[in-house]
Amino acid sequence: MNKIPVGIIGVSGYTGLELIKILLNHPVFEINYVANSQGEQYLCDIHPALKGVFDLKIQKANPKEASKKCSLVFLALPHKNAMSFAKELLACGVKVVDLSADYRLEQKNYESHYATLHTDTQNLSKAVYGLVEYTREKIKKASLVANPGCYPTATLLGLIPFLPYLENSSIFVDAKSGVSGAGKQLTQNTHYPTINENIFSYSPFQHRHQIEIEEKCAILGNKPVKVNFVPHLVPFTQGMLVSIFATLKQTIDPLEILKKCYENEAFIRIRDIPADVHSVRGSNFCDIFAKCRGKDIYINTAIDNLLRGASSQGVVNANLMCHLDENLSIPKIG
Structure with missing residues (x-):
């Protein structure tokens, strides 16, 4: 099976590391791009556990550059930051799994609890909530999945x-x-x-x-x-x-x-x-x-709040979006 190139924007946090751990063992997804707000470091500078295992250079986050290298991108960014990246990635034809809150809620609820203005309401209306057991068929057809909170x-x-x-x-x-x-x-x-x-x-x-x-x-x-x-x-x-x-x-x-x-x-x-x-x-x-x-x-x-509550659930969503076995590379034991 051909590899599917994927990226992670917001690689510095705990969920970014867990995403890398899962994706390194994935037989189809291949990490081609990792980024944070600064760039100019290697993964082992932030996550020493990856030294000698996977030490890709971290880029300064740029959705256009990511779109040249990836078919799907995981956004592990704070709320309010993710929506601008998602908007550009989707415009370039890249699928997005967003681990922030930016696409989880209806507009009125988001603007009441997270930010006074949602800047990507067009994609917000198309986003699928990624609770797999209840939205599986919609996820399979989605370009943008909002990963649920933990x-x-x-x-x-x-x-x-x-x-x-x-x-x-x-x-x-x-x-x-x-x-x-x-x-x-x-x-x-x-x-x-x-x-x-x-x-x-x-x-x-x-x-x-x-x-x-x-x-x-x-x-x-x-x-x-x-x-x-x-x-x-x-x-x-x-x-x-x-x-x-x-x-x-x-x-x-x-x-x-x-x-x-x-x-x-x-x-x-x-x-x-x-x-x-x-x-x-x-x-x-x-x-x-x-x-x-x-x-x-x-x-x-x-x-596990970092896995089922974030990263592994995100990879299940990505598997479905790319028409793969949804449980491919998903951890069953720590």
């Missing part, structure tokens, strides 16, 4: 199967993420003396991923809901654990519903005991557990 991925995969059975009452989501979810930039919250042997919530009821969860429940699950979302930072590097609490209309067998919903999904595992972070770390799996007490339901999911 918190929404873990929450939606657990919540959507139960939406038809839920009362029209508030849903509460307690989510815990490893420190890598905050990115490489040092902050007071991620400073070692703050996070070590500590756990705390941040942005309760105000986190930007709350609107993403609500919007996608309405679109993918066909049920508008009110979600009260509270994220927490916990003192490990990688992984995410989500607990969802809701009220049912009737008594159900939650594990049977999950098994039926995901019976043909390679990277969803239904657990008989609560999910845990160690079991999914380094993989694309989402583990899901659920239990009822009368009409109260508890749903529990675990993912």
Whole structure:
């Protein structure tokens, strides 16, 4: 099979490194272009683990140059930055998997929670939300896929199967993420003396991923809901654990519903005991557990925030966009 040249713009962060690790083992995708805002370095200068393994020179990000070398580009950029790159790449006929928030939300929700003005509304209307289990057929036809956020991925995969059975009452989501979810930039919250042997919530009821969860429940699950979302930072590097609490209309067998919903999904595992972070770390799996007490339901999911919540999910989307086996080179174990 002919190689497909791909690039990564925003290669300096944790998700950029994870993308490289996956793509280096991919039998079809070939990394031809890596870039960040500065360029003029080699990958091992930023990611020492790649020394002697893959040491491509990093370019200063330029969408026109990327389009000359790539058929598909992964954008691992902050929100507001990605849309200008995506717009130029798409105009040059290059497919884009965007790992930022720039194309995940409807315009009104994006402009209310991320930026006052979306500068690429034409492509925003064409973007496909890349939650594979629910948008697979659309992804296959897409030129632009918006990779879901890590918190929404873990929450939606657990919540959507139960939406038809839920009362029209508030849903509460307690989510815990490893420190890598905050990115490489040092902050007071991620400073070692703050996070070590500590756990705390941040942005309760105000986190930007709350609107993403609500919007996608309405679109993918066909049920508008009110979600009260509270994220927490916990003192490990990688992984995410989500607990969802809701009220049912009737008594159900939650594990049977999950098994039926995901019976043909390679990277969803239904657990008989609560999910845990160690079991999914380094993989694309989402583990899901659920239990009822009368009409109260508890749903529990675990993912690797850097992989299923970002990079490996992005490669699954790219595989589908390029009409390859969707699970080609996707990690099953760390």
